[in-house]
Amino acid sequence: MDKTFKTEESTSVSRRDFFKKTASISAVAAASLLAPAALNADDPAIMHHTKWGTTLGDECNYHPYGVPSKYEHNIVRRTSALMSSAGDMHAAISMTPLYAQKGIITPSGLHFTRTHNGVAHVDPNEWRLMIHGLVEKTIVLTLDQLKKYPNESVIHFLECPSNGAAEWKGPQFNSVQFVRGMMSCSEWTGVRLKTILDDLGLKPTAKWMLAEGSDGSEMSRTVPVEKVLDDAMIVWGQNGEALRDEQGYPARLFLPGWEANLCVKWLKRLEFGDKPWYAKEETSKYTALTASGKAIQHFYALETNSIIIAPCPEKPWTDLKKGEMIEIEGLAWSGYGTVRGVDISFDGGKNWVEASLKGLVLPKSWTKFSYMYKYEGKPLLLQSRSYDDSGDVQPTVNQEKTVVGVEGVYHRNAIHTWEVTAKGEVNNVQVRS
Numbered sequence: 001m002d003k004t005f006k007t008e009e010s011t012s013v014s015r016r017d018f019f020k021k022t023a024s025i026s027a028v029a030a031a032s033l034l035a036p037a038a039l040n041a042d043d044p045a046i047m048h049h050t051k052w053g054t055t056l057g058d059e060c061n062y063h064p065y066g067v068p069s070k071y072e073h074n075i076v077r078r079t080s081a082l083m084s085s086a087g088d089m090h091a092a093i094s095m096t097p098l099y100a101q102k103g104i105i106t107p108s109g110l111h112f113t114r115t116h117n118g119v120a121h122v123d124p125n126e127w128r129l130m131i132h133g134l135v136e137k138t139i140v141l142t143l144d145q146l147k148k149y150p151n152e153s154v155i156h157f158l159e160c161p162s163n164g165a166a167e168w169k170g171p172q173f174n175s176v177q178f179v180r181g182m183m184s185c186s187e188w189t190g191v192r193l194k195t196i197l198d199d200l201g202l203k204p205t206a207k208w209m210l211a212e213g214s215d216g217s218e219m220s221r222t223v224p225v226e227k228v229l230d231d232a233m234i235v236w237g238q239n240g241e242a243l244r245d246e247q248g249y250p251a252r253l254f255l256p257g258w259e260a261n262l263c264v265k266w267l268k269r270l271e272f273g274d275k276p277w278y279a280k281e282e283t284s285k286y287t288a289l290t291a292s293g294k295a296i297q298h299f300y301a302l303e304t305n306s307i308i309i310a311p312c313p314e315k316p317w318t319d320l321k322k323g324e325m326i327e328i329e330g331l332a333w334s335g336y337g338t339v340r341g342v343d344i345s346f347d348g349g350k351n352w353v354e355a356s357l358k359g360l361v362l363p364k365s366w367t368k369f370s371y372m373y374k375y376e377g378k379p380l381l382l383q384s385r386s387y388d389d390s391g392d393v394q395p396t397v398n399q400e401k402t403v404v405g406v407e408g409v410y411h412r413n414a415i416h417t418w419e420v421t422a423k424g425e426v427n428n429v430q431v432r433s
């Protein structure tokens, strides 16, 4: 029997009538909101029984650990030989498909991954964490012992400080995944380092902490003790389950808002000292050469940034059509605090309108922004510009260039531009002013 629906006039109509009704409702909606696809009452996809509606489905537990629909097979991380050590995929980076991002949580299987010596597969029974140096009590923790500390869950982005670096001297890739995909956002679960240190006792002379990984790269970075005692964590949970191997299973360092490079994976050792260690990754790398020839060292938090993910070259929807209402959507974030707002420009930065923030607006997290726009079939230079509660605003390419020069590849947060052509195609371009 047909289900009945109440219309605005409050009359009862059959299911078929309902489809006719929607036709007239759509005409109104087209003018005010989105232009829906033309209604085709004879569309076989809606008029006939489907294969899946007339056969038995799979048993409910056919995948004890679920996987995405097979029709989503194209939504994957991607690598580029250009962002690897001479094409070797052990020292490489794979990027998150931002064009397919829903909400602010990246599915764990799509978290961007950076490895300097390949993905380590650590046996949790053999994993140990040593904490020593300028502490009253040295300890070696098993994973079980670590997890006995009270835990917290927090939502934060993680971003490689060279995200977008390939773009710096001009557009390289016609893809949002390659332009900004060295970042993801997750719910992380673990213990605050302060909680452990309250237990061990930090000596007053301790000013720096060395974190060292157990993988072949022995990734090590030094962290100022202020950050350690503020919001630094050792995390073992990601989006409701254990960390993925790629993200440092069974436990990694997590420094909210700071360069992902500092968030040492497959963590093995924390040592407290009175001066920085000047490890390889904080001398030859992860410093910023400025125009004067001097490099900036010890800059950690990632500046406010944003990127439009719809529209983008990967076409999250089909081609833009003249007269269509579209929802311009993007991600904004700041390692210094909370995103306060995002402006959108359609003319390469001459004029700006304010987008709205939607969903959760959290510190050091991705924040979604949105703007409803009627596409008139004219070429656009589409930009977003975020600002945060620390007072920072995203600079233009030229403004950033005067401060940090052109050589450095880290902490690039200049305003990004998509060109929308009169045909509705979206291209990666650079507007400098």
Ligand SMILES: Nc1nc2c(c(=O)[nH]1)N[C@H]1C(S)=C(S)[C@@H](COP(=O)(O)O)O[C@H]1N2
Pocket (backbone or CB within 6 Å): 111, 112, 113, 114, 115, 116, 117, 158, 159, 160, 161, 212, 213, 214, 215, 217, 218, 219, 246, 247, 248, 260, 261, 262, 263, 264, 265, 266, 267
């Ligand atoms: N032990 C270890 N930790 C590491 C790395 C590594 O190669 N080994 N890469 C670092 C870099 S450069 C980045 S950008 C982040 C990436 O974290 P993800 O792979 O979880 O996204 O991990 C950091 N921590």
Ligand SMILES: [Mo]
Pocket (backbone or CB within 6 Å): 114, 160, 161, 162, 260, 261
């Ligand atoms: Mo990185």
